[in-house]
Every structure is written in structure tokens, then in C-alpha cells.
Amino acid sequence: MPAATVSRAPRVGIVGAGQLARMTVQAAIPLAVQVRLLAASANDSAAQVCRHVAVAPPTDFPSLAAFAAGCDVLTFDHELVDARQLRDLERAGHVLRPTAETMAIAQNKARQLALWRRHALPHPEKQSVSSAEEIVAFGDERGWPVIVKAAQGGYDGRGVWVVPDARAAAELWLQALDRGLTLLVEHRMPIEREIAVVLARRPGGEIAVYPVVETVQRDGICHELRVPAPLDPALVAEAERIARAVAEAVKVVGILAVEMFVSEGRVLINEIATRPHNSGHFSLGGALTSQFENHLRAVLDWPLGRTDLLAPAVVTRNVLASSAETDLHTGIAAALAVPGVMVHLYGKQPRPGRKIGHVTALGDDLADARERATRAVEALGGIVWERTAEREGAHP
Amino acid sequence: MPAATVSRAPRVGIVGAGQLARMTVQAAIPLAVQVRLLAASANDSAAQVCRHVAVAPPTDFPSLAAFAAGCDVLTFDHELVDARQLRDLERAGHVLRPTAETMAIAQNKARQLALWRRHALPHPEKQSVSSAEEIVAFGDERGWPVIVKAAQGGYDGRGVWVVPDARAAAELWLQALDRGLTLLVEHRMPIEREIAVVLARRPGGEIAVYPVVETVQRDGICHELRVPAPLDPALVAEAERIARAVAEAVKVVGILAVEMFVSEGRVLINEIATRPHNSGHFSLGGALTSQFENHLRAVLDWPLGRTDLLAPAVVTRNVLASSAETDLHTGIAAALAVPGVMVHLYGKQPRPGRKIGHVTALGDDLADARERATRAVEALGGIVWERTAEREGAHP
Numbered sequence: 064m065p066a067a068t069v070s071r072a073p074r075v076g077i078v079g080a081g082q083l084a085r086m087t088v089q090a091a092i093p094l095a096v097q098v099r100l101l102a103a104s105a106n107d108s109a110a111q112v113c114r115h116v117a118v119a120p121p122t123d124f125p126s127l128a129a130f131a132a133g134c135d136v137l138t139f140d141h142e143l144v145d146a147r148q149l150r151d152l153e154r155a156g157h158v159l160r161p162t163a164e165t166m167a168i169a170q171n172k173a174r175q176l177a178l179w180r181r182h183a184l185p186h187p188e189k190q191s192v193s194s195a196e197e198i199v200a201f202g203d204e205r206g207w208p209v210i211v212k213a214a215q216g217g218y219d220g221r222g223v224w225v226v227p228d229a230r231a232a233a234e235l236w237l238q239a240l241d242r243g244l245t246l247l248v249e250h251r252m253p254i255e256r257e258i259a260v261v262l263a264r265r266p267g268g269e270i271a272v273y274p275v276v277e278t279v280q281r282d283g284i285c286h287e288l289r290v291p292a293p294l295d296p297a298l299v300a301e302a303e304r305i306a307r308a309v310a311e312a313v314k315v316v317g318i319l320a321v322e323m324f325v326s327e328g329r330v331l332i333n334e335i336a337t338r339p340h341n342s343g344h345f346s347l348g349g350a351l352t353s354q355f356e357n358h359l360r361a362v363l364d365w366p367l368g369r370t371d372l373l374a375p376a377v378v379t380r381n382v383l384a385s386s387a388e389t390d391l392h393t394g395i396a397a398a399l400a401v402p403g404v405m406v407h408l409y410g411k412q413p414r415p416g417r418k419i420g421h422v423t424a425l426g427d428d429l430a431d432a433r434e435r436a437t438r439a440v441e442a443l444g445g446i447v448w449e450r451t452a453e454r455e456g457a458h459p
Numbered sequence: 460m461p462a463a464t465v466s467r468a469p470r471v472g473i474v475g476a477g478q479l480a481r482m483t484v485q486a487a488i489p490l491a492v493q494v495r496l497l498a499a500s501a502n503d504s505a506a507q508v509c510r511h512v513a514v515a516p517p518t519d520f521p522s523l524a525a526f527a528a529g530c531d532v533l534t535f536d537h538e539l540v541d542a543r544q545l546r547d548l549e550r551a552g553h554v555l556r557p558t559a560e561t562m563a564i565a566q567n568k569a570r571q572l573a574l575w576r577r578h579a580l581p582h583p584e585k586q587s588v589s590s591a592e593e594i595v596a597f598g599d600e601r602g603w604p605v606i607v608k609a610a611q612g613g614y615d616g617r618g619v620w621v622v623p624d625a626r627a628a629a630e631l632w633l634q635a636l637d638r639g640l641t642l643l644v645e646h647r648m649p650i651e652r653e654i655a656v657v658l659a660r661r662p663g664g665e666i667a668v669y670p671v672v673e674t675v676q677r678d679g680i681c682h683e684l685r686v687p688a689p690l691d692p693a694l695v696a697e698a699e700r701i702a703r704a705v706a707e708a709v710k711v712v713g714i715l716a717v718e719m720f721v722s723e724g725r726v727l728i729n730e731i732a733t734r735p736h737n738s739g740h741f742s743l744g745g746a747l748t749s750q751f752e753n754h755l756r757a758v759l760d761w762p763l764g765r766t767d768l769l770a771p772a773v774v775t776r777n778v779l780a781s782s783a784e785t786d787l788h789t790g791i792a793a794a795l796a797v798p799g800v801m802v803h804l805y806g807k808q809p810r811p812g813r814k815i816g817h818v819t820a821l822g823d824d825l826a827d828a829r830e831r832a833t834r835a836v837e838a839l840g841g842i843v844w845e846r847t848a849e850r851e852g853a854h855p
Contacts, residue, residue: 368799420491
């Protein structure tokens, strides 16, 4: 029976209990949706704030099946699941949103590449490779360095390598063989901006698109979101068109995030995620409906909420701990003293570089919102990438 | 040790687990504040969504003391506590915000009256009475009918009687004697508008005031909030002045709500609550910082958040169930289809007239926001007082 027709509180099961699940638990309270978590550990970020927590590895099939049996619909905090197990759950009659098929695509960059080609969706030149020689041939033809990516398992800069020459390609290939990785090689595009589009899609195809975001990345990790992205309107329209086409191509249900490059006047698909995503964090307090609420509404097949910004400009900055000694509970009072900044902590123990929260500021323009968000990150003891760049003599 | 100086997550204990505590649990998640509840029942509104719940009556002293021992600061969802027990907790070194003294005032309308007189704060003519004859003398002097109120224990229209004549006064007096009630008699003012001011106050006296709200009451129950109240600026300023003076007089820490009348061009104090209050529900999604977050910030002695509205007009309507058969989980999909309406359900079983949630709409003007909020209440099967008034031939 579809979840939306049950008359008791619908039960949404989330596989994984990181900060995305935590913020979804928060969004579920006003909707009287009962969120249940399958957590790897009872102390996971979301498990700390949820009443219904099962603890088991997400790939232990008996645990997963028992968890699914207690939920009306199953959704995901991460992609580190076994797509074959998800298919078995669907065959047993469980409702998965996104589906096992969508999750299999979200896990695999080689399958995504095949889809982008089939749907003529713009992406950097790339190909799957089955030998070191194919990497070298690609580099010799399109120019060095090349980008090599693991088809599965990479995130936040992991599983991505900049390969300068044939010798490095041969070394990387051996390492990848050892670790059982499948690789893709990609032309290194000149990147003018990195942007993202977050949207929610219901089972029947209804879509709600959030404003285009500029993302500021350093070493493959997102530090900052600027919304709306300061971008030519034609590029904004193109980014939205691409994101909608991706949503249809992967048949997502729930939130989809499409990370893109602007390169030589074109918008190109970089990565996707079929779940709430860091690129959409501005929506929590910065838009009329957060991505977490819209994820729940989409997976329950309820009407989606409006995505309008609540101010002319919204800036979100991630809080990446600068040390293990970061004292958040002293820092938070200083951060809250910055006017009009919303602080979101994830309940995580600080470690150098670990993403432990984010802050969001509304403003009349991006400069004003950025200035206050940055002050709040500093107050919390987070890394401010501009300062690091200054110390290293680089140009931010 | 004050809560704000501990370096682990601060633990805020709430006595009571109704919808006010539920929305405070929600507000605590991004601040990484650990909320603990002392609930009368494990199925209470807030207990459904909180990880740390103790179940006991709020006036069972051993349970209350054990609960306090696990918290850095204690606060309240309601006034149905024993102020002497609270004083004993303070003597034992526990931090109560608001204090036992403030709670004792909040519980007792006779003590409040004494304070308003001492601080020359405007209020309807009223007095404590110790016999039926005193009610009759008051009515004969100021005119019938009079309003009689129980000094303690009343809310949502309970503990308030409109008394038309001497015979009714005598009957009420006998009933009150039976139930051990202390009474006040009050002149029935011509009421032009009912308004409220909600504010947050830190231990050191820092105050953040929310915009003045117009409240629409029927039979002593709040149905609707209109913000900002469509009111003469001089009356807005006077309402704020009074609310600030009340906050100082009762030495509140946390949220204070002051309900007031506008009568013959004057602003008069009606009721107060020293906790998050229905009059402040518009702030959840309608203002930059909700009253629930500011309550936590105040009781932890953290800087208060800005109270600016997120739109020119905000309307909140309560959802009072029209019958026990109200099917919320079908109704919610219809309510969410109304554009730009935020739905807040309390996880309560519908019963006729029971307050089971509220909806908030942002708009460019009050009429637009009201229209959408009303549609959402209808979709949820809630009572729309204008329709009831029409059916009964009354003028809304």
C-alpha cells in the first residue's frame, strides 16, 4: 500500500544516520512523520536525535530486511549500500525511494556516463578505461594532466586523482587494480565556476527546483554556497534544464543534486547525488521549504513545497574543524552573537578537516551575508579557506 | 556551574512534554543541545520525538529531583508544577530558568495583580475576592456582568467565568469553595482587539522582542495570529513597553508572552506565560529565529537571535480538530498543496476542539496569508471559526 494512503503516521526508514539524516529527522517533526534510522553506530549524528534507531551495517541483508519491514518507505542518507540487496527488497514488496535502479546509477559514474551520452547531456570529455594504456592514450590525445576517478565509492575529494603523466598513470593503475577499482579518465577542463542545482521529484514526475547555487570548493571539499549563483541568466536556465533532464534520466524520487562546472561558457555535469546534499544546505532556513522537508514530501508522494529564497542573498559556509581541540560549546555562543546567522551543528567530535556543521546567513546581498557567515565559522573554530590560502601565498 | 561554560553538549531538561516541548526539541537539534523531558506519559507530543524521556508526574518530588540531577538547566512546558518543590531544587543547587520565584508568579493571578499595581502597569480593574459578597459589591459598583477568574490553574478558557448577576455569583462561589479555588473578579472591558507580545530574556537582562501579534480568540481559545498586528504605532510602542516592564517585574529568563487587550484606546495586560506560548507560534518559520530557539538560547545564557519577520505579513492559524475522525494523514497532503503554507502537527489524537497543530503562511499582506492559512486548516479538517460563526448566524 502506498505510504500516502495510510491513516496512521507514515514511517520513513533512512539507511544511514549522518548529518543528512539528522536534518531530515528535524524536518519530520512538524509533519508528524515517524523517521526510523538504520545506523552504523548508536552515536551517529542522526541517531543522537531520533527515537527509533536500529544499529547494523547497511549492507547486512537480514538487518536491512528487518528494518524495511518496519517502514512504509525506505530512503537513503548515503550511497554505500548494495544495489542487488535493494533489488531484493523491492522484489519482496518494499517501497524504495529512490528505487534500487536509481541508487545503482547514483553509485556508478560509468553508468552515469552512459546515461549522459544517451540523453545528450553535456559533460566533460571522459571515458571508462580498462588499462593504463587507455589512460595514457587519452592523456596524449587530449593533453595532460588528466583527471582519473573511481567509478564507485568516492566522495569529498576521495576517489579522484589529478594524473600528470604516463608514469603516474601506470602507478595509479596498479593501485587501483590492488583495490579492485574501476576507473574513468576525464579531460581536465578550465573551470570558471562550480555550481549546483538541487531539486525534489515526486514519483509521478512533479519537480520543485531550488535556485542555482555557486559552490566554492577547495581540494575537492565544499566550503561555501552562494545563492543565487551570480551567473548569466542563460547559464542559469541551462543549469536548470540539465538538472531536470538528469532527474528524468535517473528517474529520481526525492532530492537530486547535480554538481556542474561552468567551463568556456558551457555548463557541464560533474557529479550527482540522489539524496539531500551539501549543496542544498542553504535551503534550511534560507528557503521557504528545506531540501530535507521536500525529500520527505517527495518520498511520501505529498505535494512539494515552494523553494523561494527568504532573502535576496543566502550564504552557507561549512564548518570544517581546524583541530581536535575545537571547543564547539564555547564557540557556539560567539557564533550566535553574529547577527542573523543560523548555526547547524551535527553532533560530531571535531577532528582536523572534519565537517562538523554549517552556518547560514541571509542578507541583502552576497557580500554582506558572506561576511557574517565567515565570522560565525571563525567563532566556531572552523577553517576559513581564504585565510589558509593567504598563508600559503596563493590567490583565493 | 552555569550551563554555558560546560564543554560537552549542554543538557536542557524540560518539565512537561506537550507541543511546546516538541517544538523546542526540534529547535535544539541544530544547536546540538541535548533536550531531556520529564513527561507525564511516554506518548506525549514531545516524548514521541525525543531521545531522552523520563516518565513521571511533574509534582512527584523524587522523580523531579532525579530528573534535575541529569540536566544542566531546568525549564518548563507548562505551569502545573509545585513552586515549593522548585524552590527546594534551587536550594539543592539546580539551575531553574525561569526561577522558582518567577514560576510562582506565573502560576498565580493574584500575585501578578499585586505586581502590576506595584509597577503601575495598566490592567483591567480587578481585585482578589474572599466572599460572594465581594463579587456582588464589585458588580454592583462597576456594572454587570463581571469576569471571575481562578487565581491558579486556568488556561484556554478554563478557570474563567462570565457572571451576569448576584445569584450566579453566589452559585459560582459555592462551586469554587468546593474545588478549593481562589478567585479574582474583573471588570468586563469593551475589547477592541486582543494582542500579544512575545519576548526572550537572558539572565543578565538582554531582551529580544518579537513583533506585536493580533490574536483572534473565540470562547477563550486562540484561533489565529496576525503579524504584525494592524495597529496604531503608538499602541504598538505601548504594548512593547508594557511587555518589557512585565519581563523585568517577573524577572523572566526564557520566553515571556504577555496577552493584552486594546480597550478604549488603552493597552491593558490580560494574561502572561513565562514559557514559549501559542502567541509566538508564527515565529517558527515566520521569523528569523523561532521562540523555541530563543527560549533555549536564553536559558543557556547564549546571545539571542534576531526576531525579524521573514515576510511583510505572517498568519498562523491553530488546527482545532472538528471531530475524532479527522484523518490528518490524508489531510496533510491536501494542506501541503496550498502554496507556501507550513504545517506543524503535534502528534496528537484528534478529539472535537482539541488543538492538534497549526499552520503558518507568509504573504505580502495579511489578507493573502490569511486566505492560504485558512485553506490549509480546512484541508486538515480543522475548525474554521468564521464558518461556525456564519452557521450560528453571528457576525465574525
